[in-house]
Amino acid sequence: MALQHESTAPYHSVQRALRILDLLSTRPDGVTEAELSRATRSSGPPLTGLLRMLRREGYLVQAPDGAYLRGEALGRLGDGSGAGRESLQDVLDRLRTDLGAAVYVGRYLGGEVRVPHLADAPDTPAVNEWVAFGATGHASAIGKCLLSQLDAEARREHLSRHRPARLTSRTITNERVLATRLSGQPPTVPVLDLQEYAVGTVCAAVPLTAGAAVGCLALSLPVEQTHRLRPAADALNRAAASVLLALAL
Template identity: 65%
Template sequence: MALHHEPTAPHHSVQDALRVLETVARQTTGVTDTELARRTGLGRERLTPLLRMLRREGYVGQTADGTYLAGAALARLSSAHGREQALRDKLQQTLDRLRDAVGAAVYLSRYVDGEVSVTQYADGPGAPKVNEWVDFRHSAHATAIGKSLLTQLDQAGRRDHLARHRMARLTSRTITSDQVLLSRLAAQPASVPVLDLQEYAVGTVCAAVPVTAGAAVGCLALSLPVERAHRLRRAAEALNRGAAPVLLSLAI
């Protein structure tokens, strides 16, 4: 199964962040922002917000004299021992922060062995998660998560998935024609969030953006009660802007 990837803004941010981290990690005594700019070739307008994000996420620390050092989060994720749990913990912290920032339940999903898998999520009293009344594995045609993952496959991969999962009508808005769905997936720009406007569940709207690290297909998604649907596009844009730390954790 081939993948169909187009770089998005968060991916470009991650590439720049990795260059910064590689430079910081090589300088055991610390490195100044001026030196970082020179070594990475990044202008101050790009470097300053990246360093702010890297400090917030714990990937770099800053000494009293202003030099930057590798942070504790970078050390944990770079270690072979306990890396899987460290990655899960780091992703959960990021998802919790995103939930609070966008005011919605947030989900991290992967496409693993031909199936949709929600690997982690963050919800709360003011950000209820969607009721999974139909297994997400069998409802990719109706969910923002599923459609975002399918957009990252090639045409053969999408057809294979739909051949294995019947496109059941879950609400009056559900697309049940594979030709209609395949046409919409092919036309979906990588940089634009995929939406689910009560296609999976009456009373819930969702949005999803791709987070792809290497050959792994993944996405970040959010859900809102339909009475907050007016917030969906703005929340989706915030989710897309907040995707870089998730991508970075997966890439380290």
């Protein structure tokens, strides 16, 4: 099942967003779009989309004269209220609603696959973790996305501790085949799980990488909605910058 997807660069978008927030924090009277364009070395649709995302998250507001001012969410950062964590959950909850799918944040921490953040609901249930995600990185979209971001030695070390086991008829258990697919995974193309982890569920994941941290953003759908996987994965890719920003803040 071949799927073509859009390319994005969420990490670079976050770098630009952080420059905007830094500038806004020092300019209480507001900043023009031209000034933001110079500060971020960005213009046109990329800048427009970034400003739209920051307005939606409450980090900035636009005055009647067109200038951009700091928003309530930016003012709460660093005040000890835990706004950063709440902001992340708000972003995930909104993304779950927009995509009509359960949404996950995966991290590779201490040599293990972990899923520390999740947004689901009765009409968008999370996948049944019938085998621990930490032991099934070879099969789940989250695990494969995280492992694809490691170097070859780190991947071999991980798979030596968590041997690929057959979970469904679609699970790849041949380590050589698995290593080839992981090393050849383009960083801007969503990683797919087409019933490799669990029968009845399809998933997609995209990287959330900043510096040495390895993470991913993922979604799951019932197999009956496989036709929605491509547009949902592309929307997930576009949303990666807002999630990465929430994690960074």
